Amino acid sequence: MLKEVLVVEGKMDTVAVKRALEADTIETGGFNLAPHTLRQIAAAYEKRGIIILTDPDGAGERIRRFLTQRFPEAGQAFVPKADATAHNDVGIEQAQPAAILAALAKVRRHEYKPESEFTNRDLWHNNLAGAGGAAERRDQLGALLGIGYGNAKRFLERLNSYGVTRSEFDKALAQLGAQHG
Structure with missing residues (x-):
């Protein structure tokens, strides 16, 4: 079981993550993060730490930037676009378990300085x-x-x-x- 909570965009991203490993996820529901979702992410950030794993597209980057500003010590995991594309769709839900595990093996943290x-x-x-x-x-x-x-x-x-x-x-x-x- 992964110690940190993974922050993903949607339900199908959670399904893809669960195929790769045992981990808890919080779904943002896209960019319109509801106040209760932000509170849930904040609680996970304080108690266990979070890793942001958003889609490798424009919307995913906007969500990542917004969350990183609020949670500067969050881990950052990136699945390359080539590994997250299938059926003319780009997203974590399209990634194979090996690609998700590879991204989590390379988690980066934003440095203050x-x-x-x-x-x-x-x-x-x-x-x-x-x-x-x-x-x-x-x-x-x-x-x-x-x-x-x-x-x-x-x-x-x-x-x-x-x-x-x-x-x-x-x-x-x-x-x-x-x-x-």
């Missing part, structure tokens, strides 16, 4: 911004690092605020290069 280890230069130098295929490379690298997908600005923010080390970054880049080489 983000480092400025990485700069835009790192993104440009490694074809993660301003180059053809940069979005795809960010998506793949985000999956390897467990920080999810984001535009260049958000990706840089995640590199610096989720505790990614230079060594992890370089190792993931090498792995990305090996996959394409």
